[in-house]
Amino acid sequence: MSSIEIRHIVFDIGKVLIHYDPNLPFSRIIPDEAERQWFFANVCTHDWNIEQDRGRPWEEAEALLIKDHPEREEHIRAFRKHWQEMVPHAYVETVSLMENLIAEGRDVTMLTNFASDTFREAQLLYPFLTMPRGVTVSGDVGLIKPDVAIYETHARAFDLEPSATLFIDDSMPNVEGARLAGWHAVHFTDPEKLKADLSAYGIQR
Structure with a gap:
């Protein structure tokens, strides 16, 4: 188990919480x-x-x-x-993990590459996207992952300490971008791996 204290957990959305396929x-x-x-x-x-x-x-x-x-x-x-x-369905197991983290008082936010208008549609389709403390939407701030500036923008907006922040994303370049910003980050492939990754940081699921 890691000795690092994670106080902030940041979720990507597409292909982590909801499916996306043009x-x-x-x-x-x-x-x-x-x-x-x-x-x-x-x-x-x-x-x-x-x-x-x-x-x-x-x-x-x-x-x-x-x-x-x-x-x-x-x-x-x-x-x-x-x-x-x-965006036909949510990833139920990952959403459940996020909801449980919020329910137990963890500080959960979201950071996503998403057009402004389609993100608002997504929130209507999937109300759980309104549950975290907040979200940085790339289309709103004019920056996209893996630009380090978007992670820094998110950290400032939500008063996150980078060294106490864990980011979850399905894209390795985005994971690396978070690490360059001083965050901890894990590559999402499936809910079971995410549970193991969280446990490795002392967040038992």
Whole structure:
């Protein structure tokens, strides 16, 4: 067991608390797998989508792509239009872990790469996202993980002591970003591993 005292626990959201997969609506919208893969590799790419997480408005994002791919306008607009289908369920065991941590008086917050508007929709879909003490949403602050600045922003906003903070994220680059900010951080793969990781920090589950 670690001798480190963890007083703050920070959860990522996508693929830790709720599922996210753009293929879910697009397997219907673009049924051909090869065409769909081309679309995500060349039109609605990860790099394009992350800029909405950084705060770019959807209208501007769509206009940029439609200018270069006018024949794909319907598909481009479908990304935002059918966003809710991309987040179809919560990870019940992880949510239960978070709820139990809150119930026992632990200081729990969230730090997420998320567009501002879709995050508010997510809170309506999944009310447990309102349970932690607070959240830093990348689209609200104009910063994205793994930029060290977003971890520093979160720590200032919620008065966290970095050396007493444990971060949980499914992305190794984001885990490394937290460590560069002086936080402790664990890579989320499944609830059982998370329980073991928490126990290693003296947080028995």
